[in-house]
Amino acid sequence: MPEYEDKVLHEADGIREYDNPMPGWLMAIFWGSLVFAAGYLIFYALSFGEGTMEAEYRRETERALASVQAYFDANPLVPPSAAALLAGAADPAVLQVGEARFARSCASCHGEKAEGLIGPNLTDDHWLHGGSVDQIFQSIAKGWPAKGMPPWGRALKPEELAAVASYVRSVQGSNPPNARPPEGDPVAPEPISPRS
Numbered sequence: 001m002p003e004y005e006d007k008v009l010h011e012a013d014g015i016r017e018y019d020n021p022m023p024g025w026l027m028a029i030f031w032g033s034l035v036f037a038a039g040y041l042i043f044y045a046l047s048f049g050e051g052t053m054e055a056e057y058r059r060e061t062e063r064a065l066a067s068v069q070a071y072f073d074a075n076p077l078v079p080p081s082a083a084a085l086l087a088g089a090a091d092p093a094v095l096q097v098g099e100a101r102f103a104r105s106c107a108s109c110h111g112e113k114a115e116g117l118i119g120p121n122l123t124d125d126h127w128l129h130g131g132s133v134d135q136i137f138q139s140i141a142k143g144w145p146a147k148g149m150p151p152w153g154r155a156l157k158p159e160e161l162a163a164v165a166s167y168v169r170s171v172q173g174s175n176p177p178n179a180r181p182p183e184g185d186p187v188a189p190e191p192i193s194p195r196s
């Protein structure tokens, strides 16, 4: 204590307050973080060039979209023929795959029995985007993203995509309970024709 005798600031009732210097390592961290903060601010927040977080975000988004597009270009989605989809609607093995996929990916919006929930009733003969199996397949594959119908063309395997379209065709006219009222235009269902 005697070595700091000259640095006593206050003394009260024998309790002394000293004016000791901060330890060097603590001062180094203090000044270091000030310098770092200034550099960080200039580099990330104030520079309006390529260093900004916004520019970085844009670059990464562009890169991701380009890789998605490259995948699309390399793997074009080949729609199955209407005949194959209609035949699938009479094939229990296909319908099993389609029904399982529907329960997992579609029922949350279209209802467990496709009776309609957030999304339209898929069992009636009214369609917003066309009721031919081709059009149903396209609705499923490309979605109507602006209207809340996600695109499934890349999320599902091609055979699942076809199976779910066949399944949707197969529940036409099933009249499930609590059905959502018809939306869109009436379309006569295409005849299901088993594979010969």
Ligand code: HEC
Residues within 6 Å of the ligand: 101, 102, 105, 106, 107, 108, 109, 110, 118, 119, 120, 122, 126, 127, 128, 129, 130, 136, 139, 140, 144, 147, 148, 149, 150, 152, 164, 165, 168, 183, 184
């Ligand atoms: C996040 C909710 C959601 C999910 C999940 C969803 N859909 Fe949809 N779907 C919608 C909405 C909402 C519409 C209506 C779009 C519109 O109003 O144009 C729609 C429309 C459709 C249509 C067109 C209906 C018509 O009247 O033309 C079909 C077919 C369809 N969905 C099938 C499916 C299938 C099959 C799946 C599962 C692979 C699925 N949907 C999953 C919300 C969903």
